[in-house]
Amino acid sequence: MALDIVIMAAGKGTRMKSALPKVLHRLAGLSLLEHVLHSASTLHAQRIVAVTGHGAEQVEAAVSAPNLQFVRQSPQLGTGHAVQQAAPLLHDEGVTLILNGDVPLIEPDTMRALVDACAGRHLALLTIVLPDPTGYGRVVRSGDPVGGTIEGIVEHKDATPAQRRIKEVYTGVMAAPTAALKRWLAALTNDNAAGEYYLTDVVAMAVREHVGVVATHAHDEAEVLGVNSPLQLADLERRYQRRLAERLMEAGVRLADPARLDVRGELLCGQDVEIDVNCVFEGRVELGDGVRISSHCVIRNARIEAGAVIHPFTHMDGEASGVRIGPRALVGPFARLRPGADLGEDVHIGNFVEVKNSSLARGAKANHLAYLGDATVGEKVNYGAGSITANYDGAYKHRTVIGANVHVGSNCVLVAPLTIGPGATIGAGSTLSKDAPAGQLTVARAKPVSLPGWTRPVKAPKAG
Ligand code: UD1
Ligand code: MG
Helix, strand or coil, X not given: CCEEEXXXXXXXXXXXXXXXXXXXXXXXCEEHHHHHHHHHHCCCCCEEEEEEECXXXXXXXXXXXXXXXXXXXXXXXXXXXXXXXXXXXXXXCCEEEEEECCCCCCCHHHHHHHHHHHCCCCXXXXXXXXXXXXXXXXXXXXXXXXXXXXXXXXXXXXXXXXXXXXXXXXXXXXXXXHHHHHHHXXXXXXXXXXXXXXXXXXXXXXXXXXXXXXXXXXXXXXXXXXXXXXXXXXXXXXXXXXXXHHHHHHCCCEECCCCCEEEEEEEEECCCXXXXXXXXXXXXXXXXXCCEECCCCEEEEEXXXXXXXXXXXXXXXXXXXXXXXXXXXXXXXXXXXXXXXXXCCCCEEEEXXXXXXXXXXXXXXXXXXXXXXXXXXXXXXXXXXXXXXXXECCXXXXXXXXXXXXXXXXXXXXXXXXXXXXXXEECCCCEECCCECCCCEEXXXXXXXXXXXXXXXXXXXXXX
């Protein structure tokens, strides 16, 4: 059965009190609409139609998905009016699934179950029983409030006191046979408390036409919660993070505190991984067996191999080119690894050391206050405190190549392009602007001068 999906995303989101359209606010690193699109894409619909309105240009520029098309709704006259705008793009012979752009955590399985319940001929509603149903559309059933036949949805504003006591609510998600849906949409009116075209009025129309109306249920409340305010956004973020933390712990990851973890992307962990509190993982991060991440680390797009230890307050930003930390490497505290940092086995990077677009081979060490940019560093190099590669001449970047077993003394400036041969020693305080030969001591600094008999100036005694 052919499937089309409509995502309603035209609303203003007044309660966010933000210049950013609501569906572009981020949860776990992705916009709300991207979450919905990612889940929707797994259903392989022949068409996904996003209805945009408020901030339409910004929304349309910010998201993409296979088979995605946009339609504009202006002005926004209600959820029924929103789906009316999408109707011309929907295929008559199939089923249409309607989702909300501001309900980000709906799971693909829940969507599939709803489409299956529709079976090409029923109107299927996703409902949930809430202890506090205030504000939601109530599912009105005949007779038994749980098992009775569905007669319609009544919006909170339009509900009688008795209807307001109904705890089964409509989540805003439905699946309908497309041809019938189009017929019902064309017949909607705005004769209600809000003066809007309610999509939910199609339920009573289906009942009148003797089309079966069925309900499926979301397993988890978080799946159907919408975002209307910064408070709700933060609440949903914590629910999402909690669920993710539980999945990691079920897989054996030891989190010091599941409430103090933030994953804004994908975190893949081997066996016996330990993560201390307040770490943020962004993009794609892989942690090998036995990796330990200490507290307060921010790690984006990085692969950290088995047995490596990352000390507190380390910042890794792999951006597009990634960061790799080799097996048993020690990094931090207070280290900064930028795109293209590639540390081999047993490499040590200590406090206040910055590494960018540089590789360090096995056993190399830069333990204090140093910069390595555009450098190739050989095995067992010792890179002294305060030393830097001067890799940028104001127009171009140049490489520094440091051979194996080189000892770079403290506070050196290595002016690139530059090659230091294997086994060389560079004297502390050198500004090196030409290559240094292998195996020798190279010193590039003024010789110390001592002046015998020199005296320090003294103040003249005050007159009188
Ligand atoms: C809707 C349902 C209600 C349900 C609730 C679940 C209707 C009439 N009511 O109410 O039964 O319990 O969702 O959260 O459908 N939108 C547009 N264009 C518009 C209006 C809304 O695109 O003209 C979009 C919004 O951006 C949002 C979605 O539709 O993504 C839902 O709209 P919203 O105003 O939040 O509907 P509710 O009043 O919450
Ligand atoms: Mg809503």
